[in-house]
Amino acid sequence: QQQVKQSPQSLIVQKGGIPIINCAYENTAFDYFPWYQQFPGKGPALLIAIRPDVSEKKEGRFTISFNKSAKQFSLHIMDSQPGDSATYFCAASGRASGSARQLTFGSGTQLTVLP
Amino acid sequence: DTEVTQTPKHLVMGMTNKKSLKCEQHMGHRAMYWYKQKAKKPPELMFVYSYEKLSINESVPSRFSPECPNSSLLNLHLHALQPEDSALYLCASSQRIGGYEQYFGPGTRLTVT
Numbered sequence: 001q002q003q004v005k006q007s008p009q010s011l012i013v014q015k016g017g018i019p020i021i022n023c024a025y026e027n028t029a030f031d032y033f034p035w036y037q038q039f040p041g042k043g044p045a046l047l048i049a050i051r052p053d054v055s056e057k058k059e060g061r062f063t064i065s066f067n068k069s070a071k072q073f074s075l076h077i078m079d080s081q082p083g084d085s086a087t088y089f090c091a092a093s094g095r096a097s098g099s100a101r102q103l104t105f106g107s108g109t110q111l112t113v114l115p
Numbered sequence: 116d117t118e119v120t121q122t123p124k125h126l127v128m129g130m131t132n133k134k135s136l137k138c139e140q141h142m143g144h145r146a147m148y149w150y151k152q153k154a155k156k157p158p159e160l161m162f163v164y165s166y167e168k169l170s171i172n173e174s175v176p177s178r179f180s181p182e183c184p185n186s187s188l189l190n191l192h193l194h195a196l197q198p199e200d201s202a203l204y205l206c207a208s209s210q211r212i213g214g215y216e217q218y219f220g221p222g223t224r225l226t227v228t
Contacts, residue, residue, distance in 0.1 A: 032215045043205050043219035044158065089157050093215065100171060101213050105157030
């Protein structure tokens with residue numbers, strides 16, 4: 001119920017390509033879906049997030065597509081650059097006990113953008 | 116500014132040592148979190164503090180002892196750790212415990228020998 005399934009595990013694209021990372025969830029109580037970008041040896045950085053009342057959100061070259069009925073969401077990176085090479089985690093958040101809100105992370109996707 | 120700072124960046128300790136990790140944020144956030152991250156895995160929640168009080172303990176062994184001395188600081192005291200505790204320890208904060216955005220620090224890379 002609490003799991004977020006992420007695919008693919010790894011992804012290699014050429015510079016300028018559009019990598020797509022997919023996530024699926026089961027728990028309909030989730031109401032916030034962030035994506036985090038993590039470089040080796042660094043902490044995860046909040047990249048972009050969406051709430052289930054919208055189907056798409058764009059910030060710069062990053063776009064989240066959200067399909068509420070299918071309980072799926074995905075990250076698209078337009079015009080990908082070698083500097084985008086990192087591990088990407090999707091996550092889902094909902095109310096836990098009381099007013100607490102906890103993140104449930106996907107397993108991560110290691111993206112490599114070739115020059 | 117969405118900066119969370121952590122010290123030290125790296126820590127090597129023996130199984131009989133006592134050490135502490137420190138986390139600081141000046142965003143006025145009132146919820147702070149400790150996560151543990153093993154290589155190629157997502158972060159795992161350990162503790163949550165809300166308004167300086169421990170709100171969530173995810174069944175973490177007592178050799179990890181969190182402390183929140185004030186609204187800007189979060190410590191993690193370590194004692195009698197095992198080699199399997201070697202990991203990246205991440206601190207995060209959010210505006211409040213029900214807040215949506217969590218901002219992570221750079222982490223402390225801990226190695227237990």
